[in-house]
Amino acid sequence: MEHITLKDIAKVANVSYATVSRALSGSKQISEATRQRVLKICHEMGYTTDYVARAMVMRSTRTIGLIVTNVNNPFMSEMANYVEQHARAKGFDIMLCNSSHDLEQEQQVFRLLVGRRVDGIIILPAGHESFDLLSPYMNRVPTIFISGNSRERPVNYVSVDNYAGSVLGTEYLIGLGHRNILYFGRRQGSDTHSFRAKGFADTCEKHGITPRYLDNPCPTTSIQNGYQLASQLFSKKNLDITAVFASSDTNALGVIKAADEAGIKVPQQLSILGFDNISYSDLPKIDLTTVEQPKEAMAAFAVETIVQHIRGGEEGCRQEVMAPRIVIRKSCLPIKTHKS
Amino acid sequence: MEHITLKDIAKVANVSYATVSRALSGSKQISEATRQRVLKICHEMGYTTDYVARAMVMRSTRTIGLIVTNVNNPFMSEMANYVEQHARAKGFDIMLCNSSHDLEQEQQVFRLLVGRRVDGIIILPAGHESFDLLSPYMNRVPTIFISGNSRERPVNYVSVDNYAGSVLGTEYLIGLGHRNILYFGRRQGSDTHSFRAKGFADTCEKHGITPRYLDNPCPTTSIQNGYQLASQLFSKKNLDITAVFASSDTNALGVIKAADEAGIKVPQQLSILGFDNISYSDLPKIDLTTVEQPKEAMAAFAVETIVQHIRGGEEGCRQEVMAPRIVIRKSCLPIKTHKS
DNA sequence: TGCTATAGAGCAAACGTTTGCATTCCGACA
DNA sequence: TGTCGGAATGCAAACGTTTGCTCTATAGCA
Numbered sequence A, B: 001m002e003h004i005t006l007k008d009i010a011k012v013a014n015v016s017y018a019t020v021s022r023a024l025s026g027s028k029q030i031s032e033a034t035r036q037r038v039l040k041i042c043h044e045m046g047y048t049t050d051y052v053a054r055a056m057v058m059r060s061t062r063t064i065g066l067i068v069t070n071v072n073n074p075f076m077s078e079m080a081n082y083v084e085q086h087a088r089a090k091g092f093d094i095m096l097c098n099s100s101h102d103l104e105q106e107q108q109v110f111r112l113l114v115g116r117r118v119d120g121i122i123i124l125p126a127g128h129e130s131f132d133l134l135s136p137y138m139n140r141v142p143t144i145f146i147s148g149n150s151r152e153r154p155v156n157y158v159s160v161d162n163y164a165g166s167v168l169g170t171e172y173l174i175g176l177g178h179r180n181i182l183y184f185g186r187r188q189g190s191d192t193h194s195f196r197a198k199g200f201a202d203t204c205e206k207h208g209i210t211p212r213y214l215d216n217p218c219p220t221t222s223i224q225n226g227y228q229l230a231s232q233l234f235s236k237k238n239l240d241i242t243a244v245f246a247s248s249d250t251n252a253l254g255v256i257k258a259a260d261e262a263g264i265k266v267p268q269q270l271s272i273l274g275f276d277n278i279s280y281s282d283l284p285k286i287d288l289t290t291v292e293q294p295k296e297a298m299a300a301f302a303v304e305t306i307v308q309h310i311r312g313g314e315e316g317c318r319q320e321v322m323a324p325r326i327v328i329r330k331s332c333l334p335i336k337t338h339k340s
Numbered sequence C: 001t002g003c004t005a006t007a008g009a010g011c012a013a014a015c016g017t018t019t020g021c022a023t024t025c026c027g028a029c030a
Numbered sequence D: 001t002g003t004c005g006g007a008a009t010g011c012a013a014a015c016g017t018t019t020g021c022t023c024t025a026t027a028g029c030a
Helices: A006-013 A017-025 A032-045 A051-058 A074-089 A103-115 A130-138 A162-175 A191-206 A223-235 A249-262 A295-310 B006-013 B017-025 B032-045 B051-058 B074-089 B103-115 B130-138 B162-175 B191-206 B223-235 B249-262 B295-310
Strands: A063-068 A093-098 A120-123 A143-146 A156-160 A181-186 A212-215 A243-246 A271-276 A289-292 A319-322 A325-327 B063-068 B093-098 B120-123 B143-146 B156-160 B181-186 B212-215 B243-246 B271-276 B289-292 B319-322 B325-327
Touching (some): A006 A017, A017 A032, A051 B051, A063 A074, A063 A103, A074 A249, A074 A295, A074 B074, A074 B093, A093 A103, A093 B093, A103 A120, A103 A130, A120 A295, A130 A143, A156 A162, A156 A295, A162 A181, A162 A243, A162 A289, A181 A191, A181 A223, A223 A249, A249 A271, A295 A319, B017 B032, B074 B093, B074 B249, B093 B103, B120 B295, B143 B295, B156 B162, B162 B191, B162 B271, B181 B191, B181 B249, B223 B249
Parallel strands (some): A063 A120, A120 A143, A143 A156, A243 A271, A271 A289, B063 B093, B120 B143, B143 B156, B181 B212, B181 B243
Antiparallel strands (some): A289 A325, B289 B325
């Protein structure tokens, strides 16, 4: 368990440890003969650079902190995966933290990452209060919010265009002939969801349709709460809606489950449209039509932004709102083919 | 972006920086009055401990490296989640790396983690060669393999009992009346899968049934390759099997997809049993009956093992093989209710 | 031969902590 | 009053690097 250090190598090679360091770093001020000799010894003795010590003097850890609400959530794990790949490609490691949807814990891990001297932090915030709670620490380290609600705030930011996505989805449903559409899982207090709800409302009104909503009282969105909400909904008699636009894919999955149990056939009797395009949605028998977030592009942008800041340029904030697209699978049908 | 150090605090408080350090660390050898005064100043100036510097002198980073093949894989992300939770509860952070199923990259990130002086490494190996390739570095840092194929090797190890799991699953299917069972996705070169296949074979023979196999030539298992394999299978005439025991849940999902397309009703015409119990399996309309791996217990054991080693005790290897259980959902039916 | 430029190597500071040891101060006790 | 003990604090080394500066040869040139 003993670590070989530069000094150990230096002793064997009979040079100063500065020379060893230079041999390793590819410095010009060392003869090729010495370099080869030193490198050989390093290899033989199994030397590995101590990045902790290097970080001390270089004042950089080559590490990016990633805070997600919960890796065990398809959207998050996909984002984590993309972030990891892009960061590694640029020579950065990822330190992963869960906030568990808890603002307190989020703050705690943020401070922790600052203390660990990560070079930057990418965060998928736990709530819309995240920015205010975190901002006292944000001047310590380049930070970017993904998919949060921080637009119009002085902070690096990347997100899908939630409003445009909702318009896209609603237009699609209306194009299919639906007029009785329920926006499922509207949430107060989340800008993301406000944008989505507004896109729906505006599009309905544009087509002379009265928008209808089912509110989600929970602060987070999950299959579970989608299921509960939908079960209540389906227990009512004379349900006259022909399509559901769920505010998230997880909610949509909950709706599918409840519909299944209530004997409502999807999509024959009820069309369901989701938002996010999580990997679950592509599963057989699920085949959820949904509005997609460009996850990889968002991850790439986030990493890129952090790297730019580290390089020292980039004084202002980078804010980017990305275009969504709709991915059509099998959970929505034209109204004519519905049978009630 | 300037960091406040102990020295800055010391200057303001008009004490030596050793005193500040002691105030922070809760040392006994400092007066309560001074401690309070120093702590107040630390708070006012927004001091945060530099863990990099501390790691240098303490020779511990309080970080555990976690290597998975790919976070964006339900089994892996669930494991990552549990590992993160348990590690954090014990005061350790997680540094996450993907090996991307690549032995070369796995080796690379392992060395990287060693260089970063993580206190331990938890690895879900990329292949059965992983142990041999990694062992030269493993004396540098406590390491534990999860779910690999390293039993009987001198290494910390935790896994589900794959053989017992297969027996469990096969008995269940036979108990349902099935006699024409196909073991789907057998793979050579993976001990995990050898154990699973053997459990199936032994149980079949015990009941006087001839085991049947469909081999998977791919080194990794996915929905995609399950789908391709199953499509070929279902294109044949007179399919006489009534149940499929898939070697993994992802493969099972591929089978479901192919069955769907071939017009074979699951479970009415064909029962499907999986292995792993990934989160996808619980989805509506999927409802896959499957043999579960005790993921949280495995994660907890792994973290516990690392912590024990760090504490200095624990010289030998800890090896644990955990009991599987079957979770019954809706993808398997008794043979009598099948209609062909 | 003498001078200078330059390549190659070493010295030592710095990064921000923790901690063993030395020092100071003060009160208590003989 | 002198000595001792202990509490509170300071000093400085150590952790393993990187790198600016210094020093020493050696080669090139006149």
